[in-house]
Every structure is written in structure tokens, then in C-alpha cells.
Amino acid sequence: MFPTPIQQTSRQWQLTYQSLLPVALIVWLAPLIAVMVFSIKPDADFTNGNYWGVPSSFEGFTNYGRVFFDSDMPRYLLNSLLITVPTVIGTIALSCMTGFALGIYKFRGNLLIFFMFIAGNFVPFQILMVPVRDLTLTLNLYDTKTGLVLFHIAFQTGFCTLFMRNFIRALPFPLIEAARVEGVAEWRIFVFVVLPLMKPAIAALAVLVFTFIWNDYFWAIVLTQGPDSQPVTAGITSFNSEFRAAYHLMSAGSIVAALPPVAMFFLMQKHFIAGLTLGAVK
Amino acid sequence: MTNVAPAISTATTDKRGWYARNQIAVTPWLFLAPGILFFAVYVIIPIFQSFNISLYRWDGLGEATYIGLANYQELTTDRAFEISLWNNVKWLALYLLAIPMGLGIALFLNQTVTGIRLYKSLFFFPFVISQVVVGLVFSWFYLPKEGLLNAALGVVGLGPINILGDPTLATYGIIAAGLWPQTAYCMILYLTGLNAVDPEQVEAARLDGAKGHKMLWYVILPQLKPATFIAFVVTIIGALRSFDLISIMTNGGPFGSTRVLSFYMYEKALAEFGFRMGYGAAIAVVLFLIMLFFIAYFLFSMWREERAER
Numbered sequence: 001m002f003p004t005p006i007q008q009t010s011r012q013w014q015l016t017y018q019s020l021l022p023v024a025l026i027v028w029l030a031p032l033i034a035v036m037v038f039s040i041k042p043d044a045d046f047t048n049g050n051y052w053g054v055p056s057s058f059e060g061f062t063n064y065g066r067v068f069f070d071s072d073m074p075r076y077l078l079n080s081l082l083i084t085v086p087t088v089i090g091t092i093a094l095s096c097m098t099g100f101a102l103g104i105y106k107f108r109g110n111l112l113i114f115f116m117f118i119a120g121n122f123v124p125f126q127i128l129m130v131p132v133r134d135l136t137l138t139l140n141l142y143d144t145k146t147g148l149v150l151f152h153i154a155f156q157t158g159f160c161t162l163f164m165r166n167f168i169r170a171l172p173f174p175l176i177e178a179a180r181v182e183g184v185a186e187w188r189i190f191v192f193v194v195l196p197l198m199k200p201a202i203a204a205l206a207v208l209v210f211t212f213i214w215n216d217y218f219w220a221i222v223l224t225q226g227p228d229s230q231p232v233t234a235g236i237t238s239f240n241s242e243f244r245a246a247y248h249l250m251s252a253g254s255i256v257a258a259l260p261p262v263a264m265f266f267l268m269q270k271h272f273i274a275g276l277t278l279g280a281v282k
Numbered sequence: 283m284t285n286v287a288p289a290i291s292t293a294t295t296d297k298r299g300w301y302a303r304n305q306i307a308v309t310p311w312l313f314l315a316p317g318i319l320f321f322a323v324y325v326i327i328p329i330f331q332s333f334n335i336s337l338y339r340w341d342g343l344g345e346a347t348y349i350g351l352a353n354y355q356e357l358t359t360d361r362a363f364e365i366s367l368w369n370n371v372k373w374l375a376l377y378l379l380a381i382p383m384g385l386g387i388a389l390f391l392n393q394t395v396t397g398i399r400l401y402k403s404l405f406f407f408p409f410v411i412s413q414v415v416v417g418l419v420f421s422w423f424y425l426p427k428e429g430l431l432n433a434a435l436g437v438v439g440l441g442p443i444n445i446l447g448d449p450t451l452a453t454y455g456i457i458a459a460g461l462w463p464q465t466a467y468c469m470i471l472y473l474t475g476l477n478a479v480d481p482e483q484v485e486a487a488r489l490d491g492a493k494g495h496k497m498l499w500y501v502i503l504p505q506l507k508p509a510t511f512i513a514f515v516v517t518i519i520g521a522l523r524s525f526d527l528i529s530i531m532t533n534g535g536p537f538g539s540t541r542v543l544s545f546y547m548y549e550k551a552l553a554e555f556g557f558r559m560g561y562g563a564a565i566a567v568v569l570f571l572i573m574l575f576f577i578a579y580f581l582f583s584m585w586r587e588e589r590a591e592r
Contacts, residue, residue, distance in 0.1 A: 002476065003423045004493075018395065027403055031462075032408070034430040037327050038422070048310075051428045098317035100311035104568040111588065113314065115581055120325040122577045123518055126547040126566040130335055130559050131328035136343070154324030158316050185302075186309040215412030217526045222552065233414045237530070242419070247428065250418070258415040265344050265410040269403060276467070277474040280509040 039063055039251035042207045046247055063252040071242065072227045073253060076235030078262070083145050083152070083231050084213045090153035091160050091209050092202055098157065099164025100190050104176060114165060121158030125218050128155075136223055145229045150218065152213050160205050163278055167201040168194065204275030207268045211261040333389070336563035341556060353564035355415035362538055363565065366546040369453050370522065370572070373542060376457045377464060381513045384468025385506075389498075391469070392476045400474060409466040417530030420459035421446060446532055447540035456527050456540055464520055468513045475509030476502075507566065518576050522569065543569040 006017050026033065040060035067073050070097030102114050132151055133142070171194065174221065179189045220234035227235065236257050243249040265272050298487040300309035301308065336353055357363050391402055408416065423430050432496045435441035445455035479502060487501045503510070525544045528534060532551060541549070544564055551562025 001393070001481060002479060003389055006395060017393070021395075021401055025401060029407065029428060031419045032411075034423060035419050046428070052433050088439070094317045094320060097313040101313035105306065105310035107307065107310055110310075111585075113318070115585070116326065117317075118322065118584065119577055119581060120321060121312065122573065122580065123325065124331065124522060124566065124569045124573050125525070126562075127332045127545050127551070127570040128325060128328040129332075129566065130342075130551060130563050130586070131331035133455045135328075136321070150320075151324050154320040156559065157321055158325065161317065186305050187418060190313070211410060212383060215414070216372060217412065217529070218548075219413045221529075222548075233412050233526075236414060236418070247422065251422070254415045254418050261410050261412070262407070268401065273470060273474065277509075277512075278473055280471045280474045280512050281478040 007155070013133055018169055035251045035255065038247050040254055041248050043246065043248060061250065061258075063248050064083060064103045064256070066249060067256055069253045071239055071253070072235060072255060073239060074234040075231070076262050077229050077236070077256070077260075078232060079145060079227075080228055080231035080233070083148050084210055087150045087152040087156065087213045088206050088209045089154040090149065092205055094153065094157045095160030095205070096195065096198060096202070097190075098161040099168050100194055102161065102165040103171075104173075104194070114161070117158045117161040121155075121162065129222055133222055143229055144225065145224075148223050148229070148231075149171030151223065152216070156209050156212065160209065163275070164201060167198065168276065171197055172196055200271065200274070203268065204271040204278075207264050207272045208275040211272075214261050286510045290480040309340055320588055332566055332570075334565045335560055336567050338560045342551075346560070349560070353561050356561065357564060357568070362541060362546060363543075365538060366543045366565075367568075369540065369542045370569075372520045373455060373457060373460075373519065373524055376454070377460065377524075378463050378514075380464035380468045380517050381510065383461070383465045384470075384513065385472050387465065387469045388472035388476060392473060402470075406470050408463040408467045409470070411463070413460075413463070413526035414530055416459055417456075417527045420455070420462070421434045421531045424455055447536055449536050450570075452532055452536060452540045455533050456524075459531065460520070460524060460527050464517060467516060471513050472506060472508045475506040479505050483487075515580050519573075522573055522576075543572075 006016055008015055018075075034246055037055070040063065041055045042057050042059040042062075045051070045053075045056055048056075098117070136142050136147040136151070139147065141150070175193060176189055184192075194259050214231070215233060216231070217233040220231050224230045224234065230238075236253060239253050240250050243253070283424045331410060337347075337348060337350060337353075338346040339349050363365040391405060393400065411419075422428070424445045425430075426432055426442050428449070431445075435443070443451070445451045483501060483505070484497070487497055494503060523544065524542055525548070527539055528542060529548075532540045534545055536574045547565040547569065550565060550582045
């Protein structure tokens with residue numbers, strides 16, 4: 001193990017390390033802690049210039065209550081959910097199939113198609129912006145959740161195909177050969193042999209795509225406007241202009257907006273990290 | 283009884299249907315079709331369409347006029363484009379700091395003490411938050427009067443400085459905000475990599491008297507190469523994709539000093555009065571070509587590995 005395990009070092013360094021850990025963490029998360037403190041302060045603290053002192057009263061419930069009952073925030077959150085969940089389902093469905101095709105079969109153009117998916121995944125959003133916006137307008141889907149979902153499914157399929165294909169490649173191939181010898185139809189091999197083995201990959205991609213889509217901002221402002229279909233990342237800017245300079249409310253609002261992916265991460269940590277670090281180990 | 287029949291039929295001609303006979307050749311294409319269709323319509327074809335649109339003057343609604351390379355000619359004399367391009371270079375160079383910083387934190391946290399798992403998760407935390415919230419958090423952190431940064435600087439007797447209001451500092455302020463989640467990402471890559479480092483090699487090197495930075499450089503880093511490659515890929519892509527933070531923190535200002543190509547493109551095509559889709563597309567093409575240079579390199583490396591595996 002590198003660096004040298006702390007247990008094998010001097011008592012002095014062990015103590016230093018143990019006390020250094022929390023300090024480092026507080027410094028690392030300082031900007032975020034600041035926002036959390038802001039979000040429970042009363043309005044009066046800001047007018048009195050008490051930014052960093054002890055909050056004069058605990059107003060957490062009032063502030064977060066106003067975010068939920070006094071603004072469009074719940075609507076934006078619901079929009080985000082209605083955009084994110086269908087995208088996750090659609091992307092997983094498409095990429096399970098593409099990953100299966102590219103991972104199991106040998107045919108001409110296999111590698112070419114695979115690399116097309118990878119390359120498309122790296123492209124800057126701006127080169128797609130004008131045509132995709134135009135296409136969405138023609139389909140009459142501008143400013144709808146569906147328009148956003150369709151694009152997200154298409155784009156995320158690139159990354160997910162890379163992931164799924166590599167995952168399927170690592171499965172034991174004799175399993176499929178055995179099924180073929182038994183005369184099992186190819187689509188049945190997919191449904192009954194490969195799909196059950198893909199559960200961990202599906203879990204990892206589901207949390208990753210959830211986070212990516214929930215956090216998307218660019219496409220939200222390009223393809224939607226207004227509280228009817230905008231997700232929370234885009235909605236937070238109008239929320240902030242509504243509560244201009246009311247830092248306690250803006251802080252509470254952004255914490256609420258950030259929370260769902262955070263919850264997802266802590267609940268599914270293992271899968272999340274497995275997905276992100278794909279390929280980091282040989 | 284029933285087992286006898288097939289033996290006879292296969293001996294003469296294959297009476298199974300066309301699909302059954304060609305299953306293995308046809309199935310992959312059936313499985314690929316929906317994915318390829320979606321990807322082509324929304325990703326591959328738009329790239330070519332953008333190249334085409336960049337040759338037109340078009341407001342997105344009316345008739346588009348073909349103007350050849352006039353948009354690109356205009357770019358060469360556009361001061362704002364030049365600033366954006368320079369800022370992209372700054373982003374690229376400074377964003378790469380996330381890799382050594384992430385490695386540093388990973389080495390710091392790669393211990394087995396009580397609660398270390400929670401520490402790792404909390405250090406990784408910034409990556410999970412959306413860039414919009416990171417942008418907000420940092421713009422409040424930088425506030426001249428209310429911000430924590432200036433409060434801290436005040437204790438040491440420095441400041442106050444208005445980072446986002448100063449044209450010479452604003453871009454660096456935004457990059458610092460971007461480095462926060464990016465470092466977290468690189469950290470998690472390296473933590474995973476360090477987990478897989480071969481303990482026998484480390485022990486052998488220790489017996490040979492290697493330690494500290496020599497051990498890191500000659501024994502550990504070579505084993506972390508796959509992690510470094512991925513960290514490099516995601517950091518480069520992240521740097522060139524920077525948009526959210528700029529849009530949230532400064533909206534390109536002060537005086538356009540924090541624009542990058544991705545933001546300038548959006549501004550020209552959609553945000554300013556009178557949409558200039560053609561000009562925006564031309565900017566996007568330039569950004570795409572810069573990215574293509576890296577994409578080609580990444581794909582080449584991955585292709586080489588695919589070859590090695592066979």
C-alpha cells in the first residue's frame with residue numbers, strides 16, 4: 001500500500017494525521033458550508049451585516065418553507081424529475097441493446113460504430129446546438145420536456161454504449177456459446193442470459209445518467225423556457241432574480257436544487273463510483 | 283420420438299425461415315438500429331449541419347443567405363473571439379492542475395483509519411453537485427462584502443478583493459471554481475487506481491530502499507497510468523465544455539473578459555439581440571476543430587489498446 005499505512009508510522013505523525021483530516025475537510029468544503037450557514041440565517045442578519053457571526057436565530061424551517069411554498073421551486077423540481085427519469089430509462093434501454101450488439105457479435109464495421117459512439121460523446125455541445133434546436137422546433141417540441149428527453153437519450157447513449165459494451169465484453173463468452181449450441185434464439189440470449197448479468201452495469205449507469213441529466217444546464221436553457229418545462233438548474237436563475245439579494249433564500253433554494261443527485265450518490269455510492277472510474281484500473 | 287425429425291430435414295436443405303438462418307448476422311443490426319438512429323439524428327448529422335450553417339447568414343427564422351466563408355473572415359478581426367480563444371487556452375492549461383491536485387488528495391486519503399470512507403465521500407461531494415450550484419456557491423464565496431473569502435482575507439489583514447468584478451482576475455476565479463469538482467473527480471479516479479496498485483511491487487521496492495517521491499515516480503505512477511489517462515480525457519473535455527460556470531458567475535463579463543468559445547457561441551446565436559446562427563455555427567466549428575484534435579488522440583490511444591487486447 002502506498003503511501004505507508006499510518007499504523008506503521010510514528011505516534012506523533014498518527015496524531016497529526018488524525019487532526020489534519022477534519023481540518024482539511026472543512027477547508028475543502030468551506031464554500032459549501034458557508035452556503036449552508038446562510039440558508040438557516042434570518043433576513044435580519046444580512047441587513048445588520050452579521051454575515052459570519054452566529055445566526056441570531058435559527059430560521060431553517062422558515063427559509064426552506066418559503067422555498068417550497070412561496071416559489072416555483074416545487075414545479076421546477078417536478079420538471080427535473082420528469083425529464084431525468086424517462087431519460088434514464090430510455091438511455092439504459094438503448095445502450096443495453098447497442099452494447100450487446102457491439103460486445104457479442106463480430107461483424108464488419110463493429111469497431112467503427114463503436115468509435116462513432118465514443119467520438120460523438122466527446123463533441124462540444126455548441127456544434128449541435130443550432131441544428132438540434134431547429135429540429136426540436138420543427139418537431140413542435142420546443143419548450144417541452146419531451147424535446148429535452150429525446151435529445152438527452154440520444155446524447156447519453158454514446159457514453160452508455162461505451163460502458164455497456166466494455167462490460168459485456170468482460171462477461172464469460174462460453175455462456176453465450178453454450179446457449180447457442182442449445183439452439184436458443186439470439187434475442188432470448190439477450191433477455192435471459194446477458195441482461196440478468198448486466199444488473200451492476202445498469203445500476204451504475206442509472207445513477208450516473210440521473211446525475212448528469214439532473215445537473216444539465218446548457219440544454220435546458222437552449223431547448224426550454226419558463227416554468228412549464230424548465231428543470232431546476234435553469235429555474236434556479238429565475239428563482240434567484242425573484243429573490244435578488246435575499247441570500248438566505250437563494251442559498252436554501254440552491255441546496256434544495258442540488259440535493260437529489262447528492263442523495264442518489266450517498267444511496268448508491270458503490271455503483272456511482274464503479275461507473276465513474278470505469279477503465280481507471282486494468 | 284420427436285428428436286428424430288430434425289436430423290432428416292437438416293440433411294437435405296435448411297427449411298428454417300430466413301431470419302433463423304441469418305440470425306447471427308442480422309441480430310446485431312436489429313439491436314443497433316434504434317441506438318444508431320437516435321445518435322445519428324441528434325448527434326452525427328447535426329455536426330455536418332453546423333458546418334453547413336456556418337456558411338450562411340441566418341437569423342434562425344427567415345431565409346438563410348449563402349455567404350461563403352464570410353463568417354470565418356469576420357472571426358479573424360473579431361476582438362471578442364480572440365479573447366474567448368485565449369480564455370480557452372487558460373482554461374485548458376489551468377484545468378489540468380486538477381490532475382496533480384486530485385492525486386495529492388488521493389494520496390492523503392489513501393489510509394485505513396476509522397471514518398475514512400466518509401471522508402472520501404465528502405471530499406468527492408463537489409463533483410455530485412450541479413455546476414450551476416457550484417457557480418452560485420463560488421460567486422457568493424467571492425462576494426466583496428458578504429463573501430467568506432474576503433472575510434478570511436480580512437482576518438489576515440488583506441483584501442477586500444472583488445474577484446469576479448475585476449476583468450484581469452475574473453477568469454481565474456471561475457477556473458478555480460471549476461477546479462473544485464474536477465479535482466474531486468480526479469481524486470476518485472486515483473483512489474480507485476491506488477486501490478489496485480500491486481502491494482508486492484511496493485514491498486519489493488521498499489526492500490530496495492525506494493521511498494517518498496522516488497517510489498511515487500518510479501513504482502506507483504506507472505501503475506496509475508490508466509487512471510491518469512482517464513483523468514486527462516475528462517479534464518480536457520471538461521475544460522473545453524466550460525459553459526455553466528461562466529454563464530452563472532459572470533455571464534461573460536466584466537466587459538466580456540470571461541467569455542470562452544462555448545459561451546461566446548451561445549451569446550452570438552441565441553442570447554444577443556438578433557440571432558446570428560451562422561456566425562455562432564462558425565464559432566462552434568472552430569471549437570469543434572480544437573476538440574477534434576484531442577478526440578483524435580484519445581480515440582487513437584483507445585484503438586491501440588483494442589488492438590493489443592486481441
